[in-house]
Amino acid sequence: MGKMEQIAVDPDFYSMVNGYGMDAQDLQSDTTSIASAIARGRLENGRRYQAIKEDDYWGPSDEQQFEAFEIGHMMFLVLDHEQLNPFFRSPIGDSPKNILDIGTGQGSWAIDVSDRYPLATVRGVDIFPPPVTWMPPNCIFEVDDVLREWTWREPFDFIHMRLMYGAFPPDGWRKLYKQAYDALEPGGWIEQVEIDVRVYSDDGTLKKEHQLYGWGAMFIRCSERAGRSLRTNETMRSAIEEAGFVDVHEKRYKIPIGPWARDLTLKEAGHLQYGHWNAALEGWAMWLLTHFGEPEPWTKEEVQVYLAKVRKELSNPHIHAYEPGTRVWARKPTKEELEVKKEKEAKIKIETSP
Numbered sequence: 001m002g003k004m005e006q007i008a009v010d011p012d013f014y015s016m017v018n019g020y021g022m023d024a025q026d027l028q029s030d031t032t033s034i035a036s037a038i039a040r041g042r043l044e045n046g047r048r049y050q051a052i053k054e055d056d057y058w059g060p061s062d063e064q065q066f067e068a069f070e071i072g073h074m075m076f077l078v079l080d081h082e083q084l085n086p087f088f089r090s091p092i093g094d095s096p097k098n099i100l101d102i103g104t105g106q107g108s109w110a111i112d113v114s115d116r117y118p119l120a121t122v123r124g125v126d127i128f129p130p131p132v133t134w135m136p137p138n139c140i141f142e143v144d145d146v147l148r149e150w151t152w153r154e155p156f157d158f159i160h161m162r163l164m165y166g167a168f169p170p171d172g173w174r175k176l177y178k179q180a181y182d183a184l185e186p187g188g189w190i191e192q193v194e195i196d197v198r199v200y201s202d203d204g205t206l207k208k209e210h211q212l213y214g215w216g217a218m219f220i221r222c223s224e225r226a227g228r229s230l231r232t233n234e235t236m237r238s239a240i241e242e243a244g245f246v247d248v249h250e251k252r253y254k255i256p257i258g259p260w261a262r263d264l265t266l267k268e269a270g271h272l273q274y275g276h277w278n279a280a281l282e283g284w285a286m287w288l289l290t291h292f293g294e295p296e297p298w299t300k301e302e303v304q305v306y307l308a309k310v311r312k313e314l315s316n317p318h319i320h321a322y323e324p325g326t327r328v329w330a331r332k333p334t335k336e337e338l339e340v341k342k343e344k345e346a347k348i349k350i351e352t353s354p
Contacts, residue, residue, distance in 0.1 A: 006202040007254055008262040009320055066131055068280035069105040072163060075272035076193065078265060079253055079325075087113055088160060089251065090189035090329045096120045096157035100183070102146055102176075103164045107132050107139075113160075114139035123152070146179070147172050155185045162193040165232035166223050173235070177243035184332045190245060191329035194233035195255065198323070205320045211309045212321055222288040233326045245330035246337070253325035260320050273323075277314055281307050 080086040087109065092099075096117055101110040104124030114122040114136040124130065125142045132141065147168065159180045168176060180190055198216025199206065206213055216230075223230040241248055256270030257277055285307060289298040298306075313319055333341065 004252060004254055004324075007256060007266060007320070007322060009203070009260055010262040010267065063131065064279060065283040066106040068276055068283065069163075070108055071272055071276040071279055073106075073108040075255070075269050075276055076162070078269045078272060079255070081265065085116070087116065088158075088191050088329070089249065089327060090158055090191045090331075092158045092189055098152075098154050098156045098158075099123070100125065100152075100156045100159045102126075102159065102161045102180075103167065104130060104141065105163075106130050107135070107141055109160065109162065110139055110141070111135055120157075121154075147175055150179050150183055152183065155188070156183055157185055157188050159184060159188070159190045161191070163195065164192070165194050165197065166226075166228040166230045167232075169227045170229070170235075173232075173239055174243070177239055177245075181243045181245065181332055186332055186338060187334045188332050189329060190240060190332070191327070192236050192240070193325065193327045194236060196233050196324040196326075197230045199257065199321045200324070201320050201322065203320055205318055210313055210319065211306070212313050212319070215310065218294065219284070219288060221294065222292040225292040226288065233324070236326075237328045240328060240330050244332070246333050247331040249329050251327040253327070254322045255325050257314060257321045257323065258317065258319075260317060270322075274314060278311065281310065 077086045083089070097120055099113060099117070099120050099122045101113070101122065101124040104110050104126045107124050107130035110122050110124035111132070114120070118136070118138055121138055121140065122136075123140045123142060125144050125146060127143065127145060129143050130141050135141065177190075184190065196216065197219055199212045208214075220230050229235075237248065237250060254266075255273050256266050258274045259267045259271040261267045261270055282303075286300070286303055289303045289306075290300060291297055293303075314321075
């Protein structure tokens with residue numbers, strides 16, 4: 001991949017010398033509010049986590065994190081607002097029958113896509129029920145572990161995932177992509193969007209002494225000790241290809257943290273990403289640091305002190321930080337392509353047999 005263009009800084013931005021002038025709670029109040037969840041999970045350090053699986057998942061499933069999911073959903077829509085379809089890039093046509101959203105979170109993507117395709121059945125699945133009070137009649141939410149055997153009877157035309165980093169160990173990802181491949185119609189599409197948890201700046205305003213400078217690298221090390229690497233953005237394309245998908249496409253993003261960019265789309269996306277970070281920060285950090293922090297697990301109070309420093313840097317308008325994002329979409333071979341592949345494999349088997 002070629003080098004991505006540097007994000008131009010808005011020269012008028014420095015009038016905000018006291019920070020971004022926006023509070024995370026204010027931004028959340030402007031975002032669609034999700035109703036309280038209908039199920040209880042496991043409580044730890046004041047946060048609620050899923051209880052459907054025997055093993056632990058690092059991300060909480062509570063109202064605060066659902067609010068963060070909603071802001072993140074809006075941010076991705078802003079990034080792709082110039083697309084005729086801002087929800088995904090896969091060319092699934094105008095009349096898909098069955099769509100699956102894995103890791104549906106608060107359910108906004110599934111609800112929006114249900115509205116866009118009213119004749120399709122859109123299923124959102126996660127290990128914690130989304131806190132929705134209303135959904136379109138063609139939208140179904142299910143609580144399930146997608147690493148278990150899939151029991152859906154109808155094949156899917158499209159399977160979508162977003163921000164699933166650190167969800168599974170490597171063998172879990174291989175199993176998931178295999179099950180997705182098997183569950184798709186021939187010619188059906190899979191699409192995944194992930195963010196690099198490391199933070200960068202192109203103009204040197206993010207320095208080594210900043211907490212944000214080492215943020216991502218530290219959490220990657222924590223996640224790898226937990227057996228659930230956060231490097232999903234780096235591994236998903238090759239894993240999707242290894243599962244048998246073809247016609248693989250990739251789109252890369254630079255996502256500003258804060259509204260410092262000159263470009264109006266990136267400015268609005270950065271505004272939302274700032275809110276996303278503030279709402280999600282504790283949820284991202286608490287479990288990993290209190291279980292796998294370095295040099296030893298941190299206390300809740302140590303995490304909170306650290307996050308206060310990070311929040312201060314996030315509101316500094318002179319730090320032009322961003323995160324890389326990657327979108328990958330790929331197709332299951334058609335029946336004709338599968339037949340050709342089968343014939344080639346049979347021919348090779350005959351030629352190599354003793």
